[in-house]
Amino acid sequence: MTEDDDTIDVEAVPSEQAVKETHEREAGKSVLPFARVQKIIKADKDLPMVARDAAFLISMATEEFIKRLAQASQKVAEREKRSTVQQRDVASVTRRADEFFFLDEIISGPQPTTAKRKPRALQEEQSVLEEPTLLDRFMKKTEVVTDEDGLMYAQTP
Numbered sequence: 001m002t003e004d005d006d007t008i009d010v011e012a013v014p015s016e017q018a019v020k021e022t023h024e025r026e027a028g029k030s031v032l033p034f035a036r037v038q039k040i041i042k043a044d045k046d047l048p049m050v051a052r053d054a055a056f057l058i059s060m061a062t063e064e065f066i067k068r069l070a071q072a073s074q075k076v077a078e079r080e081k082r083s084t085v086q087q088r089d090v091a092s093v094t095r096r097a098d099e100f101f102f103l104d105e106i107i108s109g110p111q112p113t114t115a116k117r118k119p120r121a122l123q124e125e126q127s128v129l130e131e132p133t134l135l136d137r138f139m140k141k142t143e144v145v146t147d148e149d150g151l152m153y154a155q156t157p
Contacts, residue, residue, distance in 0.1 A: 001155070030059040073096060 030037070037059040048059075069090065076089040087107075094103040127150050145155045 030056065031063055032059045069093065069100060070142060072100070 034055065038050070038055050038141065041047060041055055070085070072093045073085045073089040076092050077083070079086045080089075091107050094100045094107045143155050145153060147153070
């Protein structure tokens with residue numbers, strides 16, 4: 001984080017050599033389970049087939065992304081003299097680092113409130129009426145339909 005503005009310098013996060021490795025990875029393998037990564041990729045109906053090498057690269061990129069987000073969040077926690085990373089640390093990183101700004105609406109931190117808290121019933125009612133988040137705009141609404149043969153499939157309304 002620089003003194004002049006309220007941004008986090010992600011490059012200032014400790015390098016891979018400086019961070020103590022807690023989980024060693026074999027060469028050519030990802031820490032993430034390959035079958036799970038393939039299953040997540042296959043859930044996207046827009047991708048008919050994905051090569052094994054592409055799935056491996058997606059797994060490695062995801063691993064690197066998680067590591068960078070965790071390291072930046074840990075740096076925020078250390079700056080506040082805590083050893084445990086909390087949700088507010090991750091939210092702070094998403095608001096301040098350009099690299100993670102796309103997560104701002106998904107991982108929103110506690111918003112400062114000046115008014116009194118509303119009863120839980122009113123809060124739930126209000127949350128239903130709120131605008132959709134950035135993630136909601138990209139997600140297709142689907143409905144599970146069962147045909148005469150008993151097969152289930154997703155259908156967009």
